Amino acid sequence: MSQPIVPQKTYILVFLGLIGLTILTTGVAFIDLGPFNTVAALAIAFSKMMLVVLFFMGVRHSSGLVRIMVVAGFFWLALLIAFTMSDYRTRAWTPAPDAWSITAPPTHP
């Protein structure tokens, strides 16, 4: 087969890393970092995801075609969230005219 057999030790080390990051993210929740609590939680979750994707799901040994599909999937998810949030966050910047207060446009003879 094209995929190498990864030593058991590698998987166990990755697992221990994941446990460590779980303990870290839980611990960080008890420290007041202000808005950086969310940043830290997401950064740790992202690191854990990368460990699972690269080692457990074996993407580091996958072909370019599989890799580009994985990246495209997460890229599209990022687009979904980024554009949705940018819409909601900026809606109030340009107030829409209050339709009820607008007088009828002048009529030209």
Added chain:
Amino acid sequence: MTEPESHAHPIGMAHQFEDLDQQHEADTLGIWLFLVTEIMFFGGVFAAYAIYRWLYFAAFEGGSHILDIKLGAANTIVLLGSSLTMVLAVRSAQTGNRRALIGFLISTMFLGAIFLGVKAYEYDQKFVEHVVPSLDWAPQGDALAKLAPGGLDHAQIYFFFYFAMTGLHAIHMVIGMGLLFWLVLRARKDSFTPHYFAPVEVVGLYWHFVDIVWIFLFPLLYLIGGRY
């Protein structure tokens, strides 16, 4: 009637492929295509969560503080453990160790069952605390004190997300456990070889994906706004 030598396929190889490597590439690509649709499926819920968390942050923080952070963290470790046994199951299939394969598959199911059991207990606690949106929404005492600052109606939205997200995740796990059971049956019939174990690998990829969803659900639901 035996097939001519030039047309014989290795065990598990379908007729349309050149060789097992090509079939393996197609299998991996196929399951990843499915997982990409799953990313978008869960992604929609995550995007909705992002909007409401931004709109009603105080309510989400209050709701988050009702959840048991210890149970959440313990369950995360149980699920990560099940991912380890799953990857070791795939490795056992690669090395042709059938007994280890069956053992690791059963361990994965066992850890999955523990996760779902803890989840069921947590769901039950929500009924005890009357924080189930629509069905049993009457927070009192401590729960009320935590939820009141963010507004009870908005706190209800948090619990809608809690049940929708963890519920969807739990359904995926139940399906995954069914697939693991099917793999155990097939492994007992000795249908996998070191050259053909694609079903084990494909179910493994699905199982790890479900694990990744939980990796994000844990901080997003249990760790909002900190516990200091």
